[in-house]
Amino acid sequence: MRNTILVFLVTVAGTLGEMSVGRAMKDIGEVTRFTPRAIFRVVLQSMARPFMWLGLLLMAVAFFSLLLLLSWENVSFAVPVTALSYVIAAVGAKFLLREEVSGLRWLGVGMVVVGVSLVWAG
Amino acid sequence: MPAVHTLRTKTFVLIALMVLFGSSGDVLLGKGMKEVGKLTAWTLPALFHFLLPALLNPTVWLGISCLLLFFLAYMIVLSWADFSYVLPASAAGYAVVPLLGHLFLGEAVSPLRWTGVAFICVGVVLVGNTPPSTTTLAPAPAPARSASHAPAATGS
Numbered sequence: 001m002r003n004t005i006l007v008f009l010v011t012v013a014g015t016l017g018e019m020s021v022g023r024a025m026k027d028i029g030e031v032t033r034f035t036p037r038a039i040f041r042v043v044l045q046s047m048a049r050p051f052m053w054l055g056l057l058l059m060a061v062a063f064f065s066l067l068l069l070l071s072w073e074n075v076s077f078a079v080p081v082t083a084l085s086y087v088i089a090a091v092g093a094k095f096l097l098r099e100e101v102s103g104l105r106w107l108g109v110g111m112v113v114v115g116v117s118l119v120w121a122g
Numbered sequence: 123m124p125a126v127h128t129l130r131t132k133t134f135v136l137i138a139l140m141v142l143f144g145s146s147g148d149v150l151l152g153k154g155m156k157e158v159g160k161l162t163a164w165t166l167p168a169l170f171h172f173l174l175p176a177l178l179n180p181t182v183w184l185g186i187s188c189l190l191l192f193f194l195a196y197m198i199v200l201s202w203a204d205f206s207y208v209l210p211a212s213a214a215g216y217a218v219v220p221l222l223g224h225l226f227l228g229e230a231v232s233p234l235r236w237t238g239v240a241f242i243c244v245g246v247v248l249v250g251n252t253p254p255s256t257t258t259l260a261p262a263p264a265p266a267r268s269a270s271h272a273p274a275a276t277g278s
Binding site: 018019021022025026028029030031034039042043046071086089090092093094097098099100101102104105107108109110111112113114115116117118119120121122 | 161164194196197198200201202204205206207209210213216217220231232233234235236237238239240241242243244245246247248249250251252253256257
């Protein structure tokens with residue numbers, strides 16, 4: 001039960017957090033200039049976005065949940081967690097961010113999930 | 123289609139930066155934390171004796187700097203590219219780390235790991251072949267964009 005909650009927090013909170021950061025950046029709009037000044041301005045703009053802070057908060061929750069999980073479970077526990085994150089990310093991107101996740105992209109995500117699991121397990 | 127071409131190019135460059143800074147950050151942080159040692163117990167004194175040397179360790183700071191640069195590249199690429207494009211594509215890092223470990227540190231990589239590296243490479247190439255951005259018609263950007271760009275244009 002304890003592990004289930006933590007795995008849920010790591011994967012779902014982590015993915016929602018990254019999606020919030022993505023949403024904040026989409027609201028700012030495409031970055032077209034890459035001078036240090038322009039990038040600094042983008043960082044400042046992002047900090048004025050509530051979605052950015054929500055994202056950072058959720059990512060922090062996920063990070064500390066993972067630390068907690070790995071403090072009493074074997075590192076191999078990170079395998080299903082990482083793999084699951086990619087699947088949740090693709091589902092979330094499709095339904096919450098309304099991205100077009102094509103068959104090819106799903107296939108790619110599937111290969112990445114298998115690959116990451118094997119690298120972790122190996 | 124020059125617009126799509128440059129979009130793809132800058133997406134590739136930023137994901138490459140993410141992979142570079144993300145993997146070196148992970149490796150440096152891992153190396154630094156191994157020098158520091160293990161957290162012995164979840165008590166305040168133990169936490170203090172663990173965190174203090176960690177925060178004084180230059181390798182740890184180098185790792186943290188790399189991870190901050192990773193996050194900056196991540197933020198920038200997400201300003202235009204799909205989340206479902208960037209995330210699986212940046213998994214290339216999981217393939218790069220064993221590869222670099224094998225080439226430069228002479229680390230042994232098990233056949234299972236090599237299989238995983240191969241799967242990741244194929245997956246990244248497949249995702250990379252889809253259009254990086256599919257949400258140009260999303261409701262959010264249009265009004266927010268003109269509002270946030272107007273002061274920036276006059277300010278520069």
